[in-house]
Ligand code: SF4
Ligand code: SF4
């Protein structure tokens with residue numbers, strides 16, 4: 041790589057010729073405030089908060105879009121720079137509600153942090169403030185345009201990362217907003233509820249719909265038996281919301297905290313992830329051996345299911361009919377578990393903790409009532425659980441580890457890797473290989489499907505059977521695979537798709553801010569959890585075996601069909 | 615939400631609704647940067663840019679509807695709602711403002727029971743506000759189509775509007 045020499049705040053450094061001034065500053069350990077810039081999205085140079093002084097330039101430059109060149113001299117914190125940045129932020133705040141104390145992003149907001157860092161004490165400008173109605177007609181996300189600073193990150197995340205293109209800048213001047221086409225609500229736009237826009241939004245302009253009040257109410261109702269399931273990806277990210285470093289594995293503390301909050305039983309979605317593997321794995325074998333629709337595509341990511349229902353309805357036959365682990369779990373809690381414990385299902389409140397905003401929408405799909413009740417009553421994101429733990433005043437880091445309750449808290453390493461891209465595929469391969477060959481695998485680590493490459497392909501031998509598989513994460517990557525299928529150019533038998541970058545660990549309901557580095561740490565933590573499990577194959581899960589033996593019958597059997605499988609339908613939207 | 619394709623303002627979808635649009639789209643097929651001219655011609659053909667027309671342009675030109683909507687709302691020349699046979703432009707410039715343009719606008723809105731930017735259900739009137747029409751001597755002033763009406767008071771609004779209904 042060709043390098044250039046520059047001087048930045050008196051420090052001489054070498055940086056790649058293609059770097060921006062911002063990247064150069066960061067590599068020298070200098071923090072330049074940014075708002076519209078996001079390390080994983082195309083820079084736009086819109087907000088000007090990243091201004092710096094470049095010797096010889098006529099005015100201050102926006103460092104996030106300004107290229108370096110040989111001999112350049114940069115100053116990032118002169119009086120003029122600091123004053124200009126303050127002006128920019130004060131202008132933003134002049135048209136902002138400034139109700140931090142009662143804001144969902146209080147203490148976790150980039151605008152607030154920058155205002156604090158820049159030492160803003162007084163806002164010198166006064167003017168009309170915008171006022172728009174909330175967009176809150178969907179189960180997953182709330183948009184409050186009054187808090188929008190027009191940085192455009194959500195537009196870029198939805199277009200570049202997800203390929204869905206829900207938002208654009210609308211109108212101009214003072215009336216500019218960031219909105220879906222025709223100013224429709226997200227439920228009318230082609231939105232998948234994946235929450236990636238919320239994940240990149242620096243303020244509270246796009247947030248998860250907060251369902252904590254309903255859960256607190258259930259917890260304090262003595263007549264209710266409140267059970268909770270926690271998704272695999274939550275345990276490797278929740279710590280971040282409570283002051284711990286990225287990649288901390290907090291499974292035991294999380295279980296303890298949930299008990300302190302008052303949940304009657306603390307169960308694990310990993311259990312139903314194992315169950316999903318048995319149903320979905322057998323479905324794959326069935327499709328392979330009986331000329332079924334191939335490639336079969338996984339269906340556990342509800343943002344992904346929305347995507348294909350909205351944009352590729354002609355390919356719905358490819359989706360596995362297996363429900364997601366959340367919904368399998370929900371269906372069992374109010375049937376199997378209710379029967380076993382003799383608790384009336386109408387008194388059970390079933391809560392799930394998910395890394396995902398789309399899960400909130402999945403839970404209220406009309407077909408998700410196999411138990412005769414809404415199978416999952418409330419879905420909280422990792423962020424919401426973090427807030428509940430803080431509200432309860434628990435000292436999370438000091439909590440002693442506790443274990444999940446049996447039987448729906450028993451799981452294997454195959455269940456936990458569902459949280460990372462490639463994990464469902466790997467878990468399925470571990471089981472399918474042994475079912476097909478009838479022999480234990482020599483090596484159960486399928487490294488070819490791991491990692492953060494956008495689309496991974498691998499060829500796997502299952503006995504005499506050679507299977508070609510693909511794994512995609514983010515919807516933009518999924519789209520490429522779907523286009524291949526449409527064009528008849530996909531020779532895969534099995535595809536895993538996760539809507540979010542890195543899989544669920546990068547979900548739209550996970551702690552923010554997040555970047556590739558943090559996602560990698562969460563992924564590593566997930567595989568550590570797998571490595572440390574005594575059981576690492578779903579079909580070895582004793583609680584799942586017992587469930588089949590005593591109650592469910594066999595995978596793809598009649599009861600499974602009724603409780604654990606679903607159907608899909610095209611969604612006509614924007 | 616659904617069936618938007620079947621709704622249109624010009625009397626049901628007999629399959630011919632898009633005929634004009636499709637001609638325009640064919641004309642610009644493969645032309646780079648054709649979005650703006652396509653929107654202009656579509657607006658000429660339909661009087662405004664109905665939602666189903668925007669959606670069809672999005673589909674045929676392979677441009678996200680959100681982006682087209684962004685472009686169409688950026689330029690004042692594009693209209694996303696049907697426009698009335700009579701366009702009322704009420705000046706809200708400084709001179710008119712100090713002479714009571716707000717009250718005049720309110721009187722018009724009350725009389726027609728629509729807000730500025732909207733069109734009456736019978737498509738008789740559209741109310742728009744403009745920054746200045748260069749007739750400050752007559753403030754407060756409005757234009758209806760090509761006629762200028764000056765020295766307005768809320769009281770004479772009904773009389774003027776009567777002439778156009
Ligand atoms: S979005 Fe940020 S700056 Fe705005 S009110 Fe909320 S916490 Fe404060
Ligand atoms: S939730 Fe996902 S699909 Fe919907 S607007 Fe946000 S990024 Fe786009």
Ligand code: SF4
Pocket residue numbers: 187188189190191192193194195218237240241242243245246
């Ligand atoms: S909604 Fe959030 S991400 Fe989108 S432009 Fe506004 S502040 Fe930026």
Ligand code: FES
Pocket residue numbers: 073074075076077084085086087088089090091102103104105
């Ligand atoms: S961060 Fe550079 S212009 Fe916004």
